[in-house]
Amino acid sequence: MTLILGLESSCDDSAAALVTGDRRILAQAVVGQNSAHAPFGGVVPEIAARAHVEVLPSLISQVLEEAGVRPNELDAVAATAGPGLIGGVMVGLLAGKGLALAANKPLIAVNHLEGHALSPRLTDPDLAFPYLLLLASGGHCQLLEVRGVGEYRRLATTIDDAAGEAFDKAAKSLGLPYPGGPAIEALARDGDPKAVPLPRPLVGSSEPHFSFAGLKSAVQRAVAAGTHAPADLAASFQQAVVDCLVDRTRRALGDSAAPALVVAGGVAANGAIRAALEQLAADNGRSFSSPPGWLCTDNAAMIAWAGAERFAAGLVDPLDAPARARWPLDPTAEAARGAGVKA
Ligand code: KG4
Ligand code: ZN
Numbered sequence: 001m002t003l004i005l006g007l008e009s010s011c012d013d014s015a016a017a018l019v020t021g022d023r024r025i026l027a028q029a030v031v032g033q034n035s036a037h038a039p040f041g042g043v044v045p046e047i048a049a050r051a052h053v054e055v056l057p058s059l060i061s062q063v064l065e066e067a068g069v070r071p072n073e074l075d076a077v078a079a080t081a082g083p084g085l086i087g088g089v090m091v092g093l094l095a096g097k098g099l100a101l102a103a104n105k106p107l108i109a110v111n112h113l114e115g116h117a118l119s120p121r122l123t124d125p126d127l128a129f130p131y132l133l134l135l136a137s138g139g140h141c142q143l144l145e146v147r148g149v150g151e152y153r154r155l156a157t158t159i160d161d162a163a164g165e166a167f168d169k170a171a172k173s174l175g176l177p178y179p180g181g182p183a184i185e186a187l188a189r190d191g192d193p194k195a196v197p198l199p200r201p202l203v204g205s206s207e208p209h210f211s212f213a214g215l216k217s218a219v220q221r222a223v224a225a226g227t228h229a230p231a232d233l234a235a236s237f238q239q240a241v242v243d244c245l246v247d248r249t250r251r252a253l254g255d256s257a258a259p260a261l262v263v264a265g266g267v268a269a270n271g272a273i274r275a276a277l278e279q280l281a282a283d284n285g286r287s288f289s290s291p292p293g294w295l296c297t298d299n300a301a302m303i304a305w306a307g308a309e310r311f312a313a314g315l316v317d318p319l320d321a322p323a324r325a326r327w328p329l330d331p332t333a334e335a336a337r338g339a340g341v342k343a
Contacts, residue, residue, distance in 0.1 A: 002075045002311055005099070006304025007060070009052040009092030010084025010112045011138065012043045015300035016059040018067045021308045023122055026067035028301050029059045034178060041172060049087030056095050071103035076316060078307025081109035082324030084139075089323045097319050108307040109321035112298075113329050116264045117146055118309050119291045119302035127289045130258040134249050134277065137265035137298075138164035138179070141210045143252040144329060146262070149309045154333035155252045160213035163241060163267045170237045173220045174230055184234045185270050191235030196228050198240040203247040208255070209336045210248050215240050242276045249277060253284050260287045269293040 002021030008014070008030075017028035033051045037043050064071065079096025082089050093109065100107040116135050121127050130147045132155075141163045143156040161169070164181060171180020176187065198218050201211035219237045222228060228236075249261070261281040267273060274290050281288035295302060310316070 002308055003069065003073060004108070004304045004307040004311060005060070005063070005074050005077050006110070006300040006302075006307055007056065007077070007079040007092045007096050008112070008115070008298055008300040008303045009056060009088045010080045010082065011088065011298060012037060012048050013298040014052045014055045014059060015298065015303075016056065016063045017300035017304045018063050018069060019122070019301055019304035019308055021312060023125060025301050026069065027063040028299065029062050030299050031055045031059060038178065042178065043085070045085040045087055048085055049091055052088050052091040056092060060095065060099070071099060071105070074103060074105050076100070076106045076108050076307060076311050077103070078108040078110050078303055078310070080112045080115065080303050081321055082111065082327040084112055084325070086323060086325045089325070093321070093323050101319060106311075106316035107319055107321060108310050108315070109317040110303050110306045110310070111327050111329060112303070113140065113327070114150070115302040115306045117144065117152065117329065118149070118306045119264050119295050120262050120289045121309070122301065122305040123291050123295060124289045127260060127262065130256075131260040131262045131289070132249075132252060132256045132258045132286070134245065134261070134263045134268070135265045136163040136245065136263065136267035136273075138162060138168065140265065141212070143208070143249060145256045145258055149313045150315065152329040154328070154330035155255055156208035156210060156248060157333070157336050158210040158212065159336045160211050161216060163210070163212060163245065164265070166212035166216045166241060167267065169216045170219045173223045174233060179266070181267060181270060184238055185272070187231050187234035188238045188272070191229065191231030191233070193235040193239035195232035196222050196236035198222065198236055200240055200243045200247070203244055208248070208251060210244060212241070212244070215244070238270070238272055242272055245273060246276050246280050250280060250284070253286065258286070260289055262288075263290045264296060266297045269296040
């Protein structure tokens with residue numbers, strides 16, 4: 001059975017995992033860097049890259065040892081080659097190249113977004129192509145029709161902030177720690193989602209895209225006004241994000257006949273968001289799938305799995321594969337009007 005080592009280092013999580021072609025995760029390890037970045041209130045690229053240099057090699061030895069696997073027993077080494085913070089991407093990609101070279105195994109240069117996009121198929125063997133994917137993370141918010149490995153049609157993207165970024169900034173204004181998503185979700189449990197009136201940008205629009213900047217500013221103003229309880233602010237903010245995601249996804253269902261709706265990426269770890277999208281899928285006669293929470297946030301199992309899918313399709317990469325800060329899944333998609341682009 002195919003055996004793939006996956007490496008992830010595109011943002012602030014260093015991770016390694018061993019995954020088989022028949023969906024077994026033999027070992028995995030993730031080390032986050034929250035405490036290193038906390039004093040700065042966001043991810044500092046230089047600090048992130050240095051931290052990957054320090055921890056990634058020991059994570060690799062750890063997963064190989066735990067699974068009792070020697071490098072020459074691997075079928076391929078899959079490493080995130082972008083998009084992301086370029087310094088960190090270079091660290092993980094070069095580690096992958098070194099291993100592939102030393103073990104004389106093929107390298108698979110994985111698009112981090114493809115890692116998220118294919119992650120639901122690691123834990124849901126029944127999820128077949130095509131599916132409509134809501135990919136919501138700290139850096140991206142997109143609707144994609146996933147037609148196959150390496151085959152994506154982008155239906156929508158955000159014209160300003162990503163959904164996770166909105167969670168992180170709303171959390172910061174509430175004095176909550178980074179990453180903001182889990183903190184807001186926890187606080188929202190004690191709040192009233194109707195307490196604070198907040199905007200739902202682009203809801204009901206005939207345009208396909210997302211927008212969260214106006215919501216983020218509105219919640220910052222509402223916090224500054226000091227008239228609402230933090231739990232009510234968190235619950236109302238989360239409800240506004242749910243409403244935006246559901247409305248935009250409902251619109252996209254009209255553009256895709258895919259039988260399944262899938263949500264993945266860090267924001268998909270949110271219980272309220274998962275529940276609302278599951279209901280949307282049921283209301284529209286589509287099946288629903290979402291990876292477990294630990295597979296939604298950044299990890300290397302999804303990179304190894306994307307590697308396994310690409311390996312099965314005969315897609316391997318040369319050792320001079322580049323590290324890419326930007327790397328769209330659908331290179332034919334036009335820039336969204338309003339997204340810093342002249343119409
Ligand atoms: O996929 P991910 O780990 O990294 C990127 O590729 O960006 O996503 C991280 C994002 C952060 O913005 C974080 O606040 C958000 O996912 N997130 C959540 C939850 N857990 C993580 N957002 C809402 N609710 C959560 N439970
Ligand atoms: Zn990610």
